[in-house]
Amino acid sequence: MKELFFWQTWTRPERRLAVGTLGLLVLSLFFLVRYILDPLGNTIRWDVLSELSDLPAVVDTLPLGSWQFGVRVPTYLITEQFVASTMEIDRLAVCALLGLGLLGLSLALAAASTLPRFWYLGSMVLFILLLAAARLETLGVLGEGSRALFVICTLGYGGVSYYLHAFRPDLSTPPRFGALAGVSVGLVLLVAFTASAPQPLLTAAAYSLPLWLLLTVVFLLMSATEIMAGLVWLSTSRKVGMGRSSLAPFLLISTLYLLSLLLLLLRNTRQIDWDLTLISPVVWGTAAGLLGLWGFRARAESTEGLLPFRSTGFWLYAGLGVIAAAFTGYAAGTANDPLLEVLEDVVVNGQLAMSTVFLFYVVANFLPLFHQGLAVHKVLYKPRSFGLTQTRLFGFVGVVVLFSTQNLLPVYQGVAGYFNGLGDLHTATSQYTLAEQYYKMGLQQEFQNHKSNYALASLALRQGDATAAAYYFRQATLKNPSPQAYVGLSGVLVQENLFFDAVFSLREGLRTFPQSGELLNNLGILYARTNVADSAHYYLTQAEHTTRRDDVPATNLLAIWAKNTEAPLLDSLTRSLSPRKYLSWQANWLAVQNLTQQFHPHTFESNSIRPDSLLSTSGLAYVVNYALNQGQHDARPAQWLPKLGAYNPLLADELLLASLYPEFYSGDKRRALEMLLPLAESEGEKQPLYRKILGHWYLQLGLHEQAIETFSLVNDPEGLLGQAVAQQLAGQESVAAILLERLQQEAPDLAVQALRPAFFASQRPPAPADSLLTQAQASPSPQAYERALRANPFAPRVVAAASDYYLQQKQPDRAYQVVLDALRFNDRSAPLWGLYALMSLEQGLLAQAQEAADQVKERASDADYQAFLNRYQPRRAFIEKQRADFQ
Numbered sequence: 001m002k003e004l005f006f007w008q009t010w011t012r013p014e015r016r017l018a019v020g021t022l023g024l025l026v027l028s029l030f031f032l033v034r035y036i037l038d039p040l041g042n043t044i045r046w047d048v049l050s051e052l053s054d055l056p057a058v059v060d061t062l063p064l065g066s067w068q069f070g071v072r073v074p075t076y077l078i079t080e081q082f083v084a085s086t087m088e089i090d091r092l093a094v095c096a097l098l099g100l101g102l103l104g105l106s107l108a109l110a111a112a113s114t115l116p117r118f119w120y121l122g123s124m125v126l127f128i129l130l131l132a133a134a135r136l137e138t139l140g141v142l143g144e145g146s147r148a149l150f151v152i153c154t155l156g157y158g159g160v161s162y163y164l165h166a167f168r169p170d171l172s173t174p175p176r177f178g179a180l181a182g183v184s185v186g187l188v189l190l191v192a193f194t195a196s197a198p199q200p201l202l203t204a205a206a207y208s209l210p211l212w213l214l215l216t217v218v219f220l221l222m223s224a225t226e227i228m229a230g231l232v233w234l235s236t237s238r239k240v241g242m243g244r245s246s247l248a249p250f251l252l253i254s255t256l257y258l259l260s261l262l263l264l265l266l267r268n269t270r271q272i273d274w275d276l277t278l279i280s281p282v283v284w285g286t287a288a289g290l291l292g293l294w295g296f297r298a299r300a301e302s303t304e305g306l307l308p309f310r311s312t313g314f315w316l317y318a319g320l321g322v323i324a325a326a327f328t329g330y331a332a333g334t335a336n337d338p339l340l341e342v343l344e345d346v347v348v349n350g351q352l353a354m355s356t357v358f359l360f361y362v363v364a365n366f367l368p369l370f371h372q373g374l375a376v377h378k379v380l381y382k383p384r385s386f387g388l389t390q391t392r393l394f395g396f397v398g399v400v401v402l403f404s405t406q407n408l409l410p411v412y413q414g415v416a417g418y419f420n421g422l423g424d425l426h427t428a429t430s431q432y433t434l435a436e437q438y439y440k441m442g443l444q445q446e447f448q449n450h451k452s453n454y455a456l457a458s459l460a461l462r463q464g465d466a467t468a469a470a471y472y473f474r475q476a477t478l479k480n481p482s483p484q485a486y487v488g489l490s491g492v493l494v495q496e497n498l499f500f501d502a503v504f505s506l507r508e509g510l511r512t513f514p515q516s517g518e519l520l521n522n523l524g525i526l527y528a529r530t531n532v533a534d535s536a537h538y539y540l541t542q543a544e545h546t547t548r549r550d551d552v553p554a555t556n557l558l559a560i561w562a563k564n565t566e567a568p569l570l571d572s573l574t575r576s577l578s579p580r581k582y583l584s585w586q587a588n589w590l591a592v593q594n595l596t597q598q599f600h601p602h603t604f605e606s607n608s609i610r611p612d613s614l615l616s617t618s619g620l621a622y623v624v625n626y627a628l629n630q631g632q633h634d635a636r637p638a639q640w641l642p643k644l645g646a647y648n649p650l651l652a653d654e655l656l657l658a659s660l661y662p663e664f665y666s667g668d669k670r671r672a673l674e675m676l677l678p679l680a681e682s683e684g685e686k687q688p689l690y691r692k693i694l695g696h697w698y699l700q701l702g703l704h705e706q707a708i709e710t711f712s713l714v715n716d717p718e719g720l721l722g723q724a725v726a727q728q729l730a731g732q733e734s735v736a737a738i739l740l741e742r743l744q745q746e747a748p749d750l751a752v753q754a755l756r757p758a759f760f761a762s763q764r765p766p767a768p769a770d771s772l773l774t775q776a777q778a779s780p781s782p783q784a785y786e787r788a789l790r791a792n793p794f795a796p797r798v799v800a801a802a803s804d805y806y807l808q809q810k811q812p813d814r815a816y817q818v819v820l821d822a823l824r825f826n827d828r829s830a831p832l833w834g835l836y837a838l839m840s841l842e843q844g845l846l847a848q849a850q851e852a853a854d855q856v857k858e859r860a861s862d863a864d865y866q867a868f869l870n871r872y873q874p875r876r877a878f879i880e881k882q883r884a885d886f887q
C-alpha cells in the first residue's frame with residue numbers, strides 16, 4: 001500500500017501538490033477521452049435539412065348518400081436528410097490545451113530547476129528554442145510583430161527558474177511550482193489585455209504546436225517501456241506470481257504484447273489489410289503513461305541521485321504527462337488526423353522498438369532470476385551485464401529505423417498537422433485565402449489527410465465552387481474516409497443534378513460504414529426522389545434501427561408511405577405507430593391523418609412556433625396540417641395563424657388559407673367566406689383552388705346557385721364535378737348529366753360511368769343546422785339559436801326562426817342583423833328577402849322594404865309571393881295610414 005500511495009510519506013505541502021497533480025492528470029485524461037472517442041464529431045456536426053412538399057388531401061367532404069364530394073387542398077409533408085457541417089473549431093479544446101499545458105509546463109520547469117547545473121542548462125536551452133519556435137510575436141503583444149512577449153517569457157521563466165536553481169536549492173517543489181505557475185498566469189493576463197491578434201487563444205495554440213508536439217513525443221518515448229516493466233512485475237510479483245518459474249509466462253505475454261504492436265505497425269503502414277480487432281494505440285499510450293507514475297520511481301532511483309523521484313522525477317513525469325494528454329485531446333478536438341497519426345506512430349513504433357530491446361535487456365540480465373522464481377521487478381533497473389544506457393540508446397535507434405522505413409512520413413504528417421492548425425486559425429478569422437493556402441501546404445506534406453481535404457471542401461462550399469468541393473470531398477474518402485465526407489460529396493453531386501453519382505457515392509460509403517444511419521437515411525431519400533419506393537423504404541427502415549436520431553428516418557418513412565400508398569393501406573400502416581414528440585414527425589403524421597380523413601381531436605404542440613414567431617419548415621408544415629385536420633375541434637388557429645403571417649410575409653397566403661378552415665368549421669362561417677371571397681376573386685396561380693374551396697363551402701351551406709356560379713369559373717375536372725354536384729342538388733338533373741358527359745370527355749381516366757348511378761341517386765343528408773334548430777325550438781334560448789346560426793347562418797328556416805325569437809325577446813336590432821348577415825351571401829333566397837322586407841317595415845324603412853319586396857316577386861313562385869303579399873301589404877298599408885293620420 002505504501003508503494004501505491006508513495007506520496008503519503010512526503011511533507012504536507014508535497015502531498016497536497018501531489019494530489020492536485022494527480023487530479024490535474026485525471027482532468028487532462030478526461031479531456032482526452034472526451035475528444036478521442038469521436039474526433040470528427042468535435043468539429044463537424046450533423047445538421048438536418050428539411051424539405052417541404054405537398055400532397056392533395058380531401059379534408060372536408062360533403063356526404064351524398066353512398067358517396068361523398070370533396071375538394072383537394074395541399075397538405076404538407078416533410079422529408080429530412082442529414083447534412084455534414086463545415087469544419088468548426090472547438091474553443092474548449094483550445095482553452096484546455098493552453099490551460100492544462102501551461103500548468104503541466106510549470107510542473108516540468110519546477111522539476112527542471114532542481115536538476116544539476118549541466119542538465120538544467122541543457123533543458124532551459126531546449127525550452128527557449130521551443131519558445132522561439134512558438135512564434136509568440138504573432139500574438140501582437142506590445143505592438144504588432146513585436147518580439148517583446150518572447151523576451152518576457154524567456155526572462156520570466158528563465159529568470160525565476162534560474163533563481164530557484166542557483167539561489168534557493170533548499171526549496172521544495174510546491175513553492176517552485178507556485179512561482180512558475182504565477183509566471184504563467186501573469187503571461188496569460190498580459191496576452192489577454194494587450195494582444196492585438198483577433199483570436200489570441202487560437203493563435204497561441206496554432207503557432208505553439210511544435211512546442212506541445214515535441215514535449216508529447218518526449219513523454220511517449222519516456223514511457224515506452226513501462227508496459228514491459230509492468231509485465232515483469234505481473235510475472236514475478238509474489239502477489240500475482242504465476243508459479244515457481246515465471247520466465248514462460250513473461251515471455252508469452254510479452255510476445256503477445258509485441259505481436260499486437262507489430263500488427264498495428266503493419267496495418268498503419270498499409271502492409272496488411274486484415275480485418276483484425278486490435279487494441280488502440282491510445283489505450284497502449286495511456287496505459288504506459290499511467291504505469292509510469294509508479295514505474296518511473298524505480299528508474300529515477302537507478303540514476304544514483306541525478307534524477308531524484310521525490311524532488312524531480314515525479315513532477316517532471318507528471319507535468320509532461322499532463323501536456324501529452326492535453327495535446328492529444330487538442331489534436332482530437334480539432335480533428336487533426338495527421339497529428340493523431342503522428343502520435344499513434346510514436347506510441348506504436350516507440351513501444352515496439354524500445355520494448356523489444358527492453359525485452360532483450362530483461363532476459364540478458366535476469367534470466368537466472370526468472371528460473372529461480374525471484375522478484376525480478378525489484379532489481380529491474382540494476383542490470384548485471386547489459387546496461388540501461390545501452391538499452392535506451394539501441395531502443396531509440398530502433399525507433400529511428402522504424403520511422404525511416406516509413407520514409408519519415410510521421411515527420412511530414414507533423415508538418416501537415418501544423419499547417420492544418422494555421423489553416424484553422426485563418427478560417428476562424430475569415431481570412432479564407434490564407435487558410436486555403438495553409439491547407440494546401442498541408443496536402444503537400446500528406447496529400448491524403450482528411451483534415452486538409454475536408455477543410456478545403458468546406459472553403460469551396462463557402463465560395464460556391466461545387467467542382468472543387470466534390471474533388472476535395474472525394475480526396476477525403478481515400479485514406480481516412482468518414483461518413484461526413486461521403487454525405488458532403490453526395491450533397492454536392494445532388495446540387496449538380498448528378499443523382500446516380502450521388503447514389504453511388506453513398507453506397508460506397510455504406511460499404512465502409514454499414515451501420516451509418518446518416519448514410520442510410522440519405523440514400524433512402526435519394527431513392528425516394530427517383531421514385532424507387534421499395535429501396536427507399538428498405539434503407540429508411542435500416543436507418544431507423546441504426547441511428548441515434550431515429551426521428552429523422554421515421555419522419556421520412558411517413559412521407560414515403562403518404563406519397564406511395566393508398567388511403568386504406570396507409571391507415572393500417574400508421575395505426576399502430578407510437579407517437580413521437582419530434583415536430584417533423586408530428587407534421588407528417590397530421591398529413592397522413594388528412595390523407596386518410598381521420599380527424600380525431602389532437603393536442604397542439606406549442607413548440608412548433610418559436611418565441612420570435614418565425615416558422616421553420618417543420619413548423620409551417622405542422623401548423624398548416626393541424627389547422628386543416630383540427631378545424632372541427634379547435635377554433636384557435638383562426639386567430640393566431642393570420643398573426644403569424646405578419647411575421648412570415650412569404651408564407652402569409654398559406655397561413656391565411658389554413659386559418660379559414662378552423663374559422664369555417666369551428667368559428668364564424670360568414671367571416672370565413674368574407675375572407676375567402678377576395679382570394680377567390682384575386683389573380684394568381686392559386687385562384688382555382690380558392691374558388692373550388694369557396695364553391696364547396698357554398699354547397700355545404702346549401703347555397704347551390706352560388707356554388708354553380710363559383711365552380712363554373714374553374715376550368716378543370718374537379719370544377720366540372722363540383723358544378724355537376726351543385727346542379728344535381730339544385731334539382732337540375734339534366735344539366736348535371738350534360739356536365740358529367742363533358743367530364744368524361746375531358747378526364748377519361750376518371751370512372752365517371754361507375755360514379756353515375758350513385759351520383760344521380762345521391763341526396764343531401766340532413767344538415768347539422770336543422771337538428772340544432774329543432775333543439776332550439778324545443779328549448780328556446782339565445783345560446784341554442786346562436787348554435788344553430790353558427791352551423792348555417794344562411795339557411796332561411798334557421799334565420800327566420802332566430803329572427804322571430806329575437807323579436808319576441810324585444811331585440812329587433814339583433815333580429816335585423818341576423819337577416820342582414822344571411823343576405824350577405826344568400827341574396828337569391830326569396831324567403832330571406834321576404835324577412836328583410838318585413839323587418840324593414842318594422843323599422844319604418846318603406847323604400848327599403850319595397851326594394852326587398854321586388855326581390856321576392858322576382859325570385860319566389862306565384863304561390864309563395866302571394867303568401868308573402870298577404871303578410872306584407874296589410875302591414876305596409878297600416879304603416880302608411882299611420883303616417884297619413886300623423887300628417
